[in-house]
Amino acid sequence: MTHPGLRERKKQRMYQAVSEIAIRLFMERGFDAVSVAEVAAAAEISKPTLFRYFPAKEDLVLHRIADHEDEAARVVVAGRAEGVAPLPALRRHFLDGIAAGDPITGVNDHPAVRAFYDLLYGTPSLVGRLHAHLERSEAALAEVLGGGLDARLAAGQIIAVRRILAEENWRRIAAGERAEDVRRDAVAAAERAFAVLGAGLRELT
Structure with a gap:
């Protein structure tokens, strides 16, 4: 190392x-x-x-989540080293994040985390910069999935699903729900979402 x-x-x-x-x-x-x-x-x-x-x-704020930019790609690479296919590895990683209260999953109601995400999602220019962050995440994931159009399409779907799940969890937290109350629904929603991804992206399962 x-x-x-x-x-x-x-x-x-x-x-x-x-x-x-x-x-x-x-x-x-x-x-x-x-x-x-x-x-x-x-x-x-x-x-x-x-x-x-x-x-x-905007980069002054986005730096806090910069290490997540190639996270999905790193999860896929690590999963392959363990003999785990890309989608199961990503599913496991996201569910582990929910269980651990990883802020990137949206299931965290710590006051400092809430304040940061209020700043992030409440500032239009930061939201715009966040989309560039997600595009780079897609590109990194597509590369480890083999490159080409099929890999880009798959990466786009996977990153979108992770984003939508996290945003829904955060929406509920921002509305005042406790993380422990959101967690069960978050797990069920993630399971459904990854099942749908698996049905359409069988080559990654």
């Missing part, structure tokens, strides 16, 4: 620190009310330096 060097670790710490400072400011005052210059000042770096790390203001 390759471990990152000192320079890379310092870079990742910088990403994390600046992103967390920005998210805190955005939650306190609103995304549109805080300028990039104010974020840079709070992080004690120059504005040009900030833009070297984060090309767009």
Whole structure:
């Protein structure tokens, strides 16, 4: 296993620190009310330096979920190493995420998580940037599924199903339901959704 060097670790710490400072400011005052210059000042770096790390203001927020961008692709690769087909591996991973309260599944009602997703889904420019994140997720998944049109179509369906399941779970959490009350329905919905995917994508089962 390759471990990152000192320079890379310092870079990742910088990403994390600046992103967390920005998210805190955005939650306190609103995304549109805080300028990039104010974020840079709070992080004690120059504005040009900030833009070297984060090309767009929205990236300051999306960095928190950046590691999920190639998650589906990584799950498929790991599953294959275990002899598990892509869809069963993805199904198991999503259900494990629900059980663990992984925020990316939408089944998490911790106040800090709720505040972050209120910011994300409540800001149109962030929602737009999120779609680019999902497109990259599709591309990464399609690549490990073999590339080509069939792989792209399959990846698009899988990423869409994961997104819709998570958004429905989050909609209920945002409306005030407790995560423990949402979890059972979330599991049943995920089971149904992956069964439908399996019926249409038999080559991935």
